[in-house]
Amino acid sequence: MTSPIPPNASVLPPELEPVRPGDPARIGPYRVVGRLGQGGMGTVFGALDGRDACVAVKVVHARFAADAEFRARFAAEIDLMRLVGGLCTAEVHAADADAARPWVATDFVPGRTLRAHVRENGPLEGDMLVAFAAGVAESLAAIHAAGVVHCDLKPGNVILAPEGPKVLDFGIARHAAGGERSGGAVFGSPGWMSPERYDGTAPTPAADVFAWGAMVAFAATGRNPFGRADTAELARRARQEPADTEGVPEELLPLVERSLAKDPAGRPTADAVFGEVMALMDGVEEAEGIRLEGLPARTERLRVRLGERWRGIDAGWHRPALWVAAATATGMAATASTATGAGVAGAGAAAATGAGTGGAGAGAGAAAAVGAGAGTGKVVAVVAAAVIGTAAVGTGGYFAADALTGPQEAASSPTPAPSPSTPQEFVAMAADLAAGADSFVVAYDQRITEEEARRQPDSFTGSEEERIEYLIAVSGQTGEYRYTSEPDPVLEETRANEGGGRTYLDTGGDLYLYSVVDDSWRRNPPDVDRDRHTVDALLQPLRSIAESDDLVGNGSDTVDGVAATHYSGTFEAVEYRNADGGATTSEALFDLWIGADGYPVRLDYTTESLERELVFESFGEPVSIDGPDQEKLIAGVCGPLSTADGGTVVEVSSGAYGVTCEEAMGIVGGYFDGRGEVAPGGGGSGGFATVDGWTCGWTTAGAIELALPGDSIGGCTELESDEPVPPRIDFLKTG
Structure with missing residues (x-):
């Protein structure tokens, strides 16, 4: 495998990072331009296909590629990706689960996540909000029609692209009939999961609908519907408290609230949600006719409505020509036919016709797809976080259902490499x-x-x-x-x-x-x-x-x-x-x-x-720091000290300017040791005596008995002081 010449960051498009030593120059038929991001299990590269279309290629870290169980899981996830169609998804161009380092290539989708957009621009409103709700509902309807459950729908997993919303992160998706992963763990993100998912119930389409309602509420208000808290508290709120939907527009509110029902049986299906939101977009009071027209027809009408109403999402910073220029400038402008099939592509790389048909960058120019990974299919945009763990997507939490602990890692995970790679x-x-x-x-x-x-x-x-x-x-x-x-x-x-x-x-x-x-x-x-x-x-x-x-x-x-x-x-x-x-x-x-x-x-x-x-x-620059001004120092609590007979232990606390703890302890120690000068006639009931210009004594025995720990039960006062309130050192009760 050859490595690309590290490009100058100044010639790279803004969405790409420079490649690093050891990064591949080619992955199957794709020319690597730069890095899009990386995560715990893999790296996402920005690359060009044979027609210079931009793609995102996710490559598994070498340390995981040797894990047979991981490879099997990767292959299974790729199979899931290929099951899913829909408008608000991106196309799978090629994949190779048998390569030296398994990889999958999808459309590159420019845009910000919903969470980032709301944080920077505020909540969605009007037609944009309804269009967002419709697009995500369409994606879920398509996912569920394929017999798959997403399992981790949240604001960080939806990109607002110029042409509409795109649902991301299929990495923890499950077959609807496939149940949960082994090990008693629940996959998902606390705060967006349905009540039954916290209990370890196998994922169902109803759980995705709950997440749809929560996410639309967030898009409309900018607030997490169950607030922010630790996992246990979020689970309690999801089970027992209504979601925060204040501010959701009236036309969407009833549907959002039904979707957030505590009982999954009370939630509508994703197909029904899609039909109702499309009725809102078309100004139709009765959604039944829209529902009866079927998912493909509704999806086509959604494409038209998004073209009319999806506004204000700018990805002008993404200029494919800059990718081509950067590839050329770094000496990587080779044609797809020169791929050697070594390294990342794997020895099994072979020509595959028709790979990625129907999508951006599809066609004959992308036909040098890899072995069994080639073929058509749909997958959510920047995909497979649990498979690849890429930094280009937000991953879901992973916690034990019975303990409701925070994110954790499987005990069998390989030890990370010494040099940083995630x-x-x-x-x-x-x-x-x-x-x-x-x-x-x-x-x-x-x-x-x-x-x-x-x-x-x-x-x-x-x-x-x-x-x-x-x-x-x-x-x-x-x-x-x-x-x-x-x-x-x-x-x-x-x-x-x-x-x-x-x-x-x-x-x-x-x-x-x-x-x-x-x-x-x-x-x-x-x-x-x-x-x-x-x-x-x-x-x-x-x-x-x-x-x-x-x-x-x-x-x-x-x-x-x-x-x-x-x-x-x-x-x-x-x-x-x-x-x-x-x-x-x-x-x-x-x-x-x-x-x-x-x-x-x-x-x-x-x-x-x-x-x-x-x-x-x-x-590493020189820093000079002055210590405290000793003349303005109040020592505070200095430590315990016991009387000469050991009968009473107090904390010595100095509230006097310029008196260090060493001096305060010396004065009190002198008094306790009997070195104080007692006034003629005796020290009275308080045992008063003078030590180094300080008069020391105790409160009454009754007051000491009633005092609480930390209360003053005696002390020393400076005799010759010009202050309105003479400086004092206190004896604080310890027990």
Whole structure:
């Protein structure tokens, strides 16, 4: 197998990444131009057929190609693809399950996923929404007519192409009568699955109809119909709570609500849904006549209606001529007849006539298809995530039905190669590089979401929209992380917001906090979760993204003036941590850019309550960080200390400016050891004595008895102080 000459990124179309050393120059009859993306089990290449039509070729990773069970599953999935027809699908041009590295070639479908479109442009409206609902319903009707269940319909698996919606990701589709995969696992994406699927019930067409209703609700409102939560909570909501359909237009609402029925027997079929939505598109009150005309006739009328009403979807960035130019510029402009059949194509490559007839790039020029993989058929656009695991599609979750845990990997999966080859591995490498850097500077900006602002009570007297705008503005926070490992590791985080600012310093095993309002430093403040202010906490989003099942590679991009690779998807983000270290998580939508050197460049993510942007400004550059101003240091809780007889153990807490813990412990220790000077006449019931200019003593025995852990039961006060409130060191009760 020959490898292509790595092209200059500047001559590549924007949707493609440069090929890498070891990538194939040809896959069967197709000339490789660049990479479209990659995933846990394979890579998607942008390629040209013999007529210079753009195709997407998905190639299995070499480490999986040796797995006989995997090959059998791949071949079975290809068979499923060939069963499906329909307008809102893309054509299978060729495939070879017996090649050294199995592959499948389909139409390349330009466009953004529904989730990305809604995130960037807002919900669909009017004719576009109805056309979207009709197109997805037509696809499901065609899928079900072939005796197949999709199993993972969700916003990340539908592309809004210029000619209409295209349903993607057939990787976990099942024969309708074939039941579930073995091992007690349920395939699908929590939040979009029907109630019965969470219980491990075998997939049926009714489950796809439920997902259709959920996705149309999302397209109409921009909100996940069951919100965002962990898998167990999403399962509970799907079983027990109505979906959020507020904002779905009246003409679609009854059909959407029937499709979201908890009982699968109460849901319409996909064919019935398609008929009803087509009746809406045609302005017909009674859908029965449309239903009776049959699926092919309705599909043809849908083609006409999409041509009339599908507007505003621009894929002008996709210019096939640029693919041809890029292939020519990199020396790959060979004809399909020169394929050797080696490497990816496999020794069994052979001519096959009529491959891919009827679709883009079909015909004689694409006839050099491979062996048994050749032939006609339909498949959803960028396909087979569970077979290929490509980054060009979003994959579904995989969880045990009885435990409702999160995404997991089969125990028999081969060990990944040491060098990064998947989006997950590249993100993990970026996190490792950042964690191992001698220094870095990271700027951030965050604010609450509009949804969170609407939930918050406020006495604002203006309009609701003015109130929301005000709350978002005052919640805004900007800051910067600065880290250096020399001479000793120090992480500094500065924050600025409407109410003032703070600085956190993590160094030498201690956390120091500076407050602009108080103009003071505190050491190890008990009300602050120290784990939130570490390098590990800063990089935790990257670690979580590296474990995401729907991490997608989107090709080359430029962000903040830096050439980078763009990734997107969802991950579980930490929303809030209590002082005891407890945390809650929320699904976050993210966009991540990683530079050519492997370091992260920028990360933007949005949870249900927070929007945050992180800009990784520099790595390895000199960073200077000043320590806390000792004259403004309030030591805070310093540690336990016992009286001389060991009868009482207290926590020593210094609230005095400029008094270190060492000094505070020395003063209290001197008092406990009896080194204090007792006033003439004795120390009274509180045992008062003076140590190094501090008067120390206890509260009454009764007060000590009634005090709770953490309450002050005594302390030391500086005698000669000009402060209105003299500096104090407290004895805190421990038990």
